[in-house]
Amino acid sequence: MGPKTSxxxxxxxxxxxxxxxxxxxxxxxxxxxxAGVLIAAGLYLAFVHAPPDYQQGHTVKIMFIHVPSAWLxxxxxxxxxxxxxxxxxxxxxxxxxxxKAAAPIGATFTLLALVTGSLWGKPMWGTYWVWDARLTSVLxxxxxxxxxxxxxxxIEDEALAARLTAILGLVGVxxxxxxxxxxxxxxxxxxxxxxxxxxxxxxxPSILVPLLVNAAGITLLFFALxxxxxxxxxxxxxxxxxxxxxxERGGRLAPGAAG
Amino acid sequence: MDLGxxxxxxxxAYGLFALALAALCAxxxxxxxxxxxxxxxxxxxxVRRRSAAADQ
Numbered sequence: 001m002g003p004k005t006s007x008x009x010x011x012x013x014x015x016x017x018x019x020x021x022x023x024x025x026x027x028x029x030x031x032x033x034x035a036g037v038l039i040a041a042g043l044y045l046a047f048v049h050a051p052p053d054y055q056q057g058h059t060v061k062i063m064f065i066h067v068p069s070a071w072l073x074x075x076x077x078x079x080x081x082x083x084x085x086x087x088x089x090x091x092x093x094x095x096x097x098x099x100k101a102a103a104p105i106g107a108t109f110t111l112l113a114l115v116t117g118s119l120w121g122k123p124m125w126g127t128y129w130v131w132d133a134r135l136t137s138v139l140x141x142x143x144x145x146x147x148x149x150x151x152x153x154x155i156e157d158e159a160l161a162a163r164l165t166a167i168l169g170l171v172g173v174x175x176x177x178x179x180x181x182x183x184x185x186x187x188x189x190x191x192x193x194x195x196x197x198x199x200x201x202x203x204x205p206s207i208l209v210p211l212l213v214n215a216a217g218i219t220l221l222f223f224a225l226x227x228x229x230x231x232x233x234x235x236x237x238x239x240x241x242x243x244x245x246x247x248e249r250g251g252r253l254a255p256g257a258a259g
Numbered sequence: 260m261d262l263g264x265x266x267x268x269x270x271x272a273y274g275l276f277a278l279a280l281a282a283l284c285a286x287x288x289x290x291x292x293x294x295x296x297x298x299x300x301x302x303x304x305x306v307r308r309r310s311a312a313a314d315q
Contacts, residue, residue: 047260058262062272069276108283112276119272123265221280228287235294242301249306 015093017234024227031224038217045210053207060207062120067195068215070113072222073141074176076106079226080148081173084166094230096162097237099169100152101229105222107145114138117190125189133182134190137175144172 046064053060079102086095117135118128129135148165155161183192195201201208262269 052263057265058269059265061262061269065272065276105283108279112279115275116272119268119275123268225283225287228291232287232291232294235291235298239294239297239301242298242306246301246304246306 017093017097020094021231021234024231028224028227028231031220031227035217035220035224038213038220040217042210042214042217045213050207050210056124059120059123062116063207064211064214065218066113066116066120067211068218069109069116070138071215072219073106073110073113073138074179075219076102076109076222077141077144077173077176080106080169084169087162087166088170096166097230097233098226099162099166101226101233103145103149103152105225105229107142107149109222110138110142110145114142121189130189132188132190133186134179134188137179137182141175141179144175148172 042064046061050061050064052058080099083095083099083102086092087099114135117138121130122128148168151168152161152165155164182188183190194203195208195211203211
């Protein structure tokens with residue numbers, strides 16, 4: 001009986017960095033263009049079609065960028081946690097590349113969620129900041145992103161840095177349910193969920209549709225940025241490997257290098 | 260476009276959002292170009308990856 005053969009899965013096919021570079025080179029322009037079109041449509045709907053809220057007036061427009069930023073802040077961390085799991089359990093060659101690439105992008109979206117929320121809070125709540133459970137847990141998420149990047153850059157051994165960062169990444173995922181349910185578990189100034197809630201969204205379609213179009217566009221932008229950052233990280237590793245190879249070759253060729 | 264009494268907050272939020280994402284895009288594109296130049300320079304000097312033959 002001959003050896004049993006099976007078709008490789010998509011994850012296995014993408015495990016080869018060269019194949020990922022070829023595929024992402026073709027997909028990235030389309031992903032970026034789709035993100036641009038959806039964001040342009042979302043902004044048009046937000047500023048031309050969406051009516052002012054009956055209580056908040058036009059400040060509700062901040063929601064169209066604040067809510068997607070907050071969603072992507074959490075999704076970015078979930079991506080890091082999944083990649084960390086992929087590295088520690090399956091030793092997927094691209095898992096650490098994905099985790100490393102997602103950290104600065106997730107941190108940016110977390111900072112944007114905090115800043116846009118603050119600019120929304122001042123006119124609506126009368127304050128830029130309050131130490132309630134939702135705002136504080138998102139601030140913890142921002143520091144967690146910074147911690148992951150700091151930990152990685154503080155360890156010279158790249159394989160060790162990848163493993164330790166992955167462990168912190170997995171441990172830190174505990175902050176995500178705290179962020180999500182903080183508005184239910186504690187009394188917060190921040191309002192409870194309005195879109196992803198039992199019984200359906202509590203937002204009128206005239207405001208919900210621009211929000212979802214913006215969210216879709218900004219999510220595609222996130223994935224385009226992540227793909228580009230992964231490509232850069234693969235290039236960086238190739239440059240490092242070639243530089244090391246060049247140095248070793250130079251060492252072998254240089255007369256008296258061994259002595 | 261009249262966005263009411265709180266328009267400064269709305270424009271500031273959108274402005275910072277656009278600025279941060281533009282900076283992130285510019286950093287990633289610039290970093291990618293710099294790395295591609297470095298890689299091309301190494302390959303021009305005849306340095307090859309061990310797996311390069313397998314990728315052909």
